[in-house]
Amino acid sequence: xxxxxxxxxxxxIIVFAVTGALVASRKQMDIFGFMxxxxxxxxxxxxxxxxxxxxAPVFWVSEPRxxxxxxxxxxxxxxxxxxxxxxxxxxLWLDAVGLSFFCVVGAERGLEAGISPLIxxxxxxxxxxxxxxxxxxLGGESPLILRREIYVTAALAGAGTFxxxxxxxxxxxxxxxxxFALCLLVRGLALAFHWSLPPYRxxxxxxxxxxxxxxx
Amino acid sequence: xxxxxxxxxxxxIIVFAVTGALVASRKQMDIFGFMxxxxxxxxxxxxxxxxxxxxAPVFWVSEPRxxxxxxxxxxxxxxxxxxxxxxxxxxLWLDAVGLSFFCVVGAERGLEAGISPLIxxxxxxxxxxxxxxxxxxLGGESPLILRREIYVTAALAGAGTFxxxxxxxxxxxxxxxxxFALCLLVRGLALAFHWSLPPYRxxxxxxxxxxxxxxx
Amino acid sequence: xxxxxxxxxxxxIIVFAVTGALVASRKQMDIFGFMxxxxxxxxxxxxxxxxxxxxAPVFWVSEPRxxxxxxxxxxxxxxxxxxxxxxxxxxLWLDAVGLSFFCVVGAERGLEAGISPLIxxxxxxxxxxxxxxxxxxLGGESPLILRREIYVTAALAGAGTFxxxxxxxxxxxxxxxxxFALCLLVRGLALAFHWSLPPYRxxxxxxxxxxxxxxx
Numbered sequence: 001x002x003x004x005x006x007x008x009x010x011x012x013i014i015v016f017a018v019t020g021a022l023v024a025s026r027k028q029m030d031i032f033g034f035m036x037x038x039x040x041x042x043x044x045x046x047x048x049x050x051x052x053x054x055x056a057p058v059f060w061v062s063e064p065r066x067x068x069x070x071x072x073x074x075x076x077x078x079x080x081x082x083x084x085x086x087x088x089x090x091x092l093w094l095d096a097v098g099l100s101f102f103c104v105v106g107a108e109r110g111l112e113a114g115i116s117p118l119i120x121x122x123x124x125x126x127x128x129x130x131x132x133x134x135x136x137x138l139g140g141e142s143p144l145i146l147r148r149e150i151y152v153t154a155a156l157a158g159a160g161t162f163x164x165x166x167x168x169x170x171x172x173x174x175x176x177x178x179x180f181a182l183c184l185l186v187r188g189l190a191l192a193f194h195w196s197l198p199p200y201r202x203x204x205x206x207x208x209x210x211x212x213x214x215x216x
Numbered sequence: 217x218x219x220x221x222x223x224x225x226x227x228x229i230i231v232f233a234v235t236g237a238l239v240a241s242r243k244q245m246d247i248f249g250f251m252x253x254x255x256x257x258x259x260x261x262x263x264x265x266x267x268x269x270x271x272a273p274v275f276w277v278s279e280p281r282x283x284x285x286x287x288x289x290x291x292x293x294x295x296x297x298x299x300x301x302x303x304x305x306x307x308l309w310l311d312a313v314g315l316s317f318f319c320v321v322g323a324e325r326g327l328e329a330g331i332s333p334l335i336x337x338x339x340x341x342x343x344x345x346x347x348x349x350x351x352x353x354l355g356g357e358s359p360l361i362l363r364r365e366i367y368v369t370a371a372l373a374g375a376g377t378f379x380x381x382x383x384x385x386x387x388x389x390x391x392x393x394x395x396f397a398l399c400l401l402v403r404g405l406a407l408a409f410h411w412s413l414p415p416y417r418x419x420x421x422x423x424x425x426x427x428x429x430x431x432x
Numbered sequence: 433x434x435x436x437x438x439x440x441x442x443x444x445i446i447v448f449a450v451t452g453a454l455v456a457s458r459k460q461m462d463i464f465g466f467m468x469x470x471x472x473x474x475x476x477x478x479x480x481x482x483x484x485x486x487x488a489p490v491f492w493v494s495e496p497r498x499x500x501x502x503x504x505x506x507x508x509x510x511x512x513x514x515x516x517x518x519x520x521x522x523x524l525w526l527d528a529v530g531l532s533f534f535c536v537v538g539a540e541r542g543l544e545a546g547i548s549p550l551i552x553x554x555x556x557x558x559x560x561x562x563x564x565x566x567x568x569x570l571g572g573e574s575p576l577i578l579r580r581e582i583y584v585t586a587a588l589a590g591a592g593t594f595x596x597x598x599x600x601x602x603x604x605x606x607x608x609x610x611x612f613a614l615c616l617l618v619r620g621l622a623l624a625f626h627w628s629l630p631p632y633r634x635x636x637x638x639x640x641x642x643x644x645x646x647x648x
Contacts, residue, residue, distance in 0.1 A: 024632065025632045027578055028580075028631040028632050028633070029577065029578070029580075029631060029632060030580065030628065030629035030630065030631050030632075031629065031632075032584045032585050032588060032629070033577050033578075034632070036584060037577075039554075047484070051267060051483060052273060052274050052277060053273050053277060054272025054273040054274070054277075056485075056486025056488065057484060057485050057486040057545075057547070058484050058486070060551070061484060061485060061486075061547055062547075064547075064548045064550045064551050067550065067551065068550060078632055081632060113273075115273070115277055115278075115280075116280045118283065118284060119277050119280050119283065122255075133354065137353060137354075137569060138565065138569075138575060138577060139575075140574070140575055140578055143354060143355075143356055145245065145249050145252055145253075145354060146243055146245070146249075146355070146356055148244075148246065152248045152252060153246070153248050156248060197248070198246065199244040199245060199246050200240065200241045200244050200245060200246070200247075200250070200294055200297060201244070268479070268489060268490050268493060269493060270488025270489040270490070270493075272488065329489075331489070331493055331494075331496075332496045334496045334499065334500060335492070335493050335496050335499065338499065358572070359570060359571075359572055361461065361465050361468055361469075361570060362461070362465075362571070364460075364461075364462065368465070368468060369462070369464050412462065413462035413463065414462065415460040415461060415462050416457045416460050416461060416462075416463075416466070416513060417460070
């Protein structure tokens with residue numbers, strides 16, 4: 001089990017770093033721009049989580065291999081970006097696996113820190129999505145959360161399932177597996193069928209003058 | 217007095233969360249986009265303050281009701297956004313009350329942490345305004361600070377008055393009340409009369425070639 | 433030596449704060465907009481470094497003169513922005529000195545905190561460049577890292593040289609001087625000759641259908 005977690009951890013960082021490097025390739029940055037975007041995407045979500053939880057220093061300062069891995073990915077993608085580009089749909093699916101893993105790992109770190117279930121779920125979502133959010137802000141892309149995609153939602157479903165299963169007392173690897181599976185299922189269905197949640201649709205409000213007449 | 221502070225605390229979070237959710241409605245996000253923007257706007261300023269002061273974990277991790285409140289607001293606004301939209305001017309005034317409260321509370325947290333008066337004032341301004349700044353960045357809006365409005369200025373006036381009154385030795389609730397009142401007055405006058413501070417106006421600089429000839 | 437470091441420290445903050453205030457002048461902000469941008473640019477890089485390293489509170493909370501200096505610079509530039517504007521190239525060179533100093537100081541703070549050499553180099557780059565990155569995001573400018581300039585690269589060269597020279601056991605001021613000199617040299621050559629690194633150039637990827645046929 002531990003070996004599986006370690007492999008998924010590395011896998012998640014690598015996939016996220018690739019998506020960061022691909023934004024750099026789209027903006028035709030130089031190799032250090034690739035490194036910066038790969039690094040913030042790979043370790044950004046876990047960094048924000050550690051800052052909020054008060055884990056000091058953040059995880060990649062004490063375990064430099066996470067950051068090193070992101071930087072190696074950046075260099076590789078700089079010379080081979082046409083490969084992940086031409087397999088963009090494959091990349092989206094790998095990214096879904098990374099998302100599913102990080103949302104349960106982030107929530108687990110929260111529970112370990114002894115925080116309430118609601119906040120543990122939030123930490124899962126933050127870990128899984130804030131790397132991509134920072135990537136889009138730094139790279140000048142239309143932010144992830146503005147695109148009408150089931151992405152944050154999938155992370156929420158996974159983290160919520162994990163925390164609920166843990167609270168229900170299910171034995172050790174089961175909550176992780178259930179949370180991982182549900183996030184992957186939700187994100188996968190969204191990818192396969194181009195699902196999205198209903199957006200807010202404006203309705204005509206009452207006329208402000210009318211409201212004033214009504215004394216509101 | 218304590219009850220008043222608690223009520224204002226909740227009130228401030230609610231109003232700020234509503235402004236976050238309204239950005240989400242303007243961008244036609246789904247319900248989880250509403251939650252994300254409502255949450256960062258409601259608790260973002262206090263979060264940045266706690267990170268800078270080294271308060272770990274940040275306040276809403278140990279007191280989840282603050283974040284929970286923002287999320288409830290997000291859901292309510294998702295289904296009723298036409299109401300705050302049609303009463304936008306009322307919302308601006310409620311936001312002014314939240315701003316006035318948070319600038320003094322933030323400065324007080326700074327003084328409690330034993331920092332210098334200048335930094336306490338800065339913490340008040342950060343608490344009151346950074347939620348809105350993060351909201352605008354994540355929501356892809358023209359940033360708060362680029363609009364020519366007396367907003368940061370009002371928070372500065374309120375936090376400065378509070379810290380000065382406290383340093384002058386005024387008895388307990390008086391510094392809070394004075395700071396709150398001055399911020400509300402400044403922001404209210406700005407809202408009522410569309411005030412703004414004089415912006416920087418470019419003057420033609422000296423010609424670079426001329427400067428070079430002068431040896432500068 | 434210590435006096436030189438103190439002078440360079442102040443110098444770096446001043447120059448960075450001026451570049452922040454100049455973005456505010458370009459956006460025709462009011463005086464408090466100048467203060468906000470000057471402050472985040474002057475102390476932003478060191479703030480992010482301290483947060484990541486777990487130094488709490490961040491440096492300018494315990495030593496308010498750094499923030500105070502940024503605010504004074506903001507006020508001065510508000511009334512005299514035509515001077516730095518008309519001497520923009522001079523400012524770029526002064527900024528290069530600030531960059532060179534901050535990249536070695538940031539890396540040194542990392543080594544003092546007992547972290548690994550790779551992370552110390554990263555801390556140098558973060559200290560030198562994140563103030564400018566936050567400035568561009570808040571000011572709504574095209575981000576520093578999207579412009580094709582040797583800027584992050586120069587900071588990396590300087591921080592890397594410092595850490596390598598320190599690891600090689602060179603006596604005290606030498607690693608600092610070497611790192612400072614190399615960053616200044618790289619950035620200076622880039623400024624003088626309009627150098628930039630080769631950007632990523634897209635090559636036509638294989639056709640996705642072909643890949644599918646190949647079973648990839």
